Amino acid sequence: MVLRRRRRTQQGEPAPEPATGSAPTSTPPEPTPPAPPALRERLGRTRGLFAPLRALGARGEVAAAYDAAEEALLRADVGVETTQSLISSLRQSRPVGPGGVLAALADRLAEVFAENPDRSLRVERAPGVVSVWLFVGVNGVGKTTTVGKVALARREQGDSVLLAAADTFRAAAGDQLAQWSERAGVALHRGAPGSDPSSVVFDAIQRAGARGNDLVLVDTAGRLHTKVNLIEELRKIRRVADRPPGRVTEVLLVLDATTGQNALAQARQFTEAVGVTGVVLAKLDGTAKGGVVIPIERQLGLPVKLVGVGEGLADLVPFDPAAFVDALVGA
Ligand SMILES: Nc1nc2c(ncn2[C@@H]2O[C@H](COP(=O)(O)OP(=O)(O)OP(=O)(O)O)[C@@H](O)[C@H]2O)c(=O)[nH]1
Ligand SMILES: [Mg+2]
Secondary structure (H helix, E strand, O other): OHHHHHHOOOOOOOOOOOOOOOOOOOOOOOOOOOOOOOHHHHOHHHHHHOHHHHHOOOOOOHHHHHHHHHHHHHHOOOOHHHHHHHHHHHHHOOOOHHHHHHHHHHHHHHHHHHOOOOOOOOOOOOOOOEEEEEEEOOOOOOHHHHHHHHHHHHHHOOOOEEEEEEOOOOHHHHHHHHHHHHHHOOEEEEOOOOOOHHHHHHHHHHHHHHHOOOEEEEEEOOOOOOOHHHHHHHHHHHHHHOOOOEEEEEEEEEEEHHHOOHHHHHHHHHHHHHOOOEEEEEOOOOOOOHHHHHHHHHHHOOOEEEEEOOOOOOOEEEOOHHHHHHHHHOO
């Protein structure tokens, strides 16, 4: 049974320990998660915006196809700057018929994504090194949920994972992460409520080193990108996490796709502050603003590495540019 397989420990590591500092929450086991969902299906609302363009087929006029492409891009929250740039380069390629416009748009989008070819998630395999992935972002974007999903995915790939509950502002945040650690079948380290998040991260990494864990996933508190003291705190967490045996190999900025263009401002600030290595775009399901992936990649040069497509444990997929482009403009 899949569920039982998930609960078994790996590589002889100790069974997941209950969270320190509070009684473990008893969570009813989740039903077996379904296979990862198809991106096209979950991108239904964003895909819908491109339906008029796709429907023009061979019969319509090229001018109508440009208009339909522009409208779809703007409504999908690609943003004015990137939309104008895409449309003008489409025109330069002089496509023949609406079908040509559609194909040329697919090519332009593929070019944007080809600028950021490395979407890998790094784990340093050197002896005595614990890789650390920090999950950062503003409030409520989906950080904790993403940590849970990533924990399961990495565990299934054979990594031995420890979660660090560095959101010490709210006691409920630790409980929420404890539930995810149980669902994903990985251990959790949490400090006392209100304790310094950097010290929780430090302790978690020491513990991971002692246990021989490969990877520590750090769930940080949501923070506004404009709050200087909170961003400074994040810098400190990063510095501490880089002390041996810790090595920060990913700083993953979680963005909420439903916020569209607003996500760009967040991404700029977090990148400046803590050196984001990749974006997780959560809540791509159920929003028509999925086009924001495009300016994140084109204007900020940040690779979208993972996308969240639902609230369940399995609702996380690696970002596949070809599947994304196909979902928008494919037949
Ligand atoms: N539909 C959908 N909902 C999601 C996804 N990811 C997270 N959510 C929901 O978004 C809400 C917030 O998620 P959290 O993981 O608590 O967000 P957070 O960033 O940790 O929030 P703070 O810790 O308060 O800053 C929850 O209701 C999640 O179920 C997703 O990919 N799709
Ligand atoms: Mg959280």
